[in-house]
Amino acid sequence: MMLIAGFESIDELKYLIKIEIPGIFIGSWIANEPKVYEIIRESNYKGIIATDNEGGYASWIVKDIPSPKELSNLNPYDFYSIIYNMALKLKEHYINLNFAPVLDLYDPINVVIGKKNRAFSEDPYKVIxxxxxxxxxxxxxxxxxxxxxxVGQGRAIGDPHHKKSIFIGGLKDLRKDLLPFMFFIKMGIEYIMTAHVFVPSIDKEKPITLSRFFIVELLRNLLSYKGKIITDDLNMNAIREHFDIIDAVRIAKSLTIDYILISRGIETIEKVYKFLKFNY
Structure with a gap:
C-alpha cells in the first residue's frame, strides 16, 4: 500500500519529492501557487500528481467550469469540448490523475454532493x-x-468532512448507486475512490472505506474489481473521530486497498509514511 499526500507549503512539497512519496495531491489551498508547478517540472517527479477538478465547486486548478449538474444539461459535443479543454489545462499543470468524475447519484438534500451540484443526475444511466x-x-x-x-455518498446523510455520514438502507437500496460503478468496472477503470459512509444495516462499526464487506466481499469479489483502490482523505472527521490514523491505515492495508490519501497535515503524513516504510 502506498501514500498520496498533500502539502500546505512549498517546503512541504520539496520534502515530499525528496523522500520520493508515491503520490502528491494538489489541494485548493495551494493550487493557485505558480511555484508548485515550477518545482514539479524542475524535479522531474515521476509519481502520481493528483487533484480534484470535477467542474463547479470542486475545481482546484482549472476554475470557471460549470458544475456536473449544469454540464449534464449540455449536448454531448459541448460537454466533451469543455472537459477536453479543462483536461488540457490540467495536463499543462502536470496532473496525471484527476479524482473525478463523481459517480454519486444526485439528491438535492444531500449536503456534500447534491447541494453543491457535484453529481450529474439522479438517473444512473445519465451518470454513466x-x-x-x-x-x-x-x-x-x-x-x-x-x-x-x-458507494452511496450522494444519498447519504451528513458530510464526512465534518462528521459521520450515514446511508439509511441496505444493499438493495444501493443497487441504483452501484450501477455506474459496475459499468466502469466492466470497462476496466483503473482507479476507484472509496466513500467514508457508514451503512449500519451492513456494517455497524466501520465506514465503507474500512469495511471488509464493501471493499473485499463486494468490490473485489462480487464485482470482480482488479484495479487500484484509493481511500478518500483519511483526515476527514468521519475517520479521525472514530479511528486512530495508524489503525485506519492498518485496516485499509488488510483490505487490499492500494493507496491512502492524506490531503494535508505534514506531521500526520510523516507518521503514516514512516509506518508504511518500516512495516510493509
Whole structure:
C-alpha cells in the first residue's frame, strides 16, 4: 500500500519529492501557487500528481467550469469540448490523475454532493453517459481518472468532512448507486475512490472505506474489481473521530486497498509514511 499526500507549503512539497512519496495531491489551498508547478517540472517527479477538478465547486486548478449538474444539461459535443479543454489545462499543470468524475447519484438534500451540484443526475444511466464522456476527454490528453465515491455518498446523510455520514438502507437500496460503478468496472477503470459512509444495516462499526464487506466481499469479489483502490482523505472527521490514523491505515492495508490519501497535515503524513516504510 502506498501514500498520496498533500502539502500546505512549498517546503512541504520539496520534502515530499525528496523522500520520493508515491503520490502528491494538489489541494485548493495551494493550487493557485505558480511555484508548485515550477518545482514539479524542475524535479522531474515521476509519481502520481493528483487533484480534484470535477467542474463547479470542486475545481482546484482549472476554475470557471460549470458544475456536473449544469454540464449534464449540455449536448454531448459541448460537454466533451469543455472537459477536453479543462483536461488540457490540467495536463499543462502536470496532473496525471484527476479524482473525478463523481459517480454519486444526485439528491438535492444531500449536503456534500447534491447541494453543491457535484453529481450529474439522479438517473444512473445519465451518470454513466456523461461520466464516459468525461473520462474519454481526459484519456484523449493522457490523464487518468479516479471514479468516486464508492458507494452511496450522494444519498447519504451528513458530510464526512465534518462528521459521520450515514446511508439509511441496505444493499438493495444501493443497487441504483452501484450501477455506474459496475459499468466502469466492466470497462476496466483503473482507479476507484472509496466513500467514508457508514451503512449500519451492513456494517455497524466501520465506514465503507474500512469495511471488509464493501471493499473485499463486494468490490473485489462480487464485482470482480482488479484495479487500484484509493481511500478518500483519511483526515476527514468521519475517520479521525472514530479511528486512530495508524489503525485506519492498518485496516485499509488488510483490505487490499492500494493507496491512502492524506490531503494535508505534514506531521500526520510523516507518521503514516514512516509506518508504511518500516512495516510493509
Amino acid at each position: 453517459f456523461y461520466s464516459s464522456l468525461f473520462i474519454k476527454a481526459h484519456s484523449d490528453v493522457g490523464i487518468k481518472n479516479c471514479i468516486k465515491h464508492f
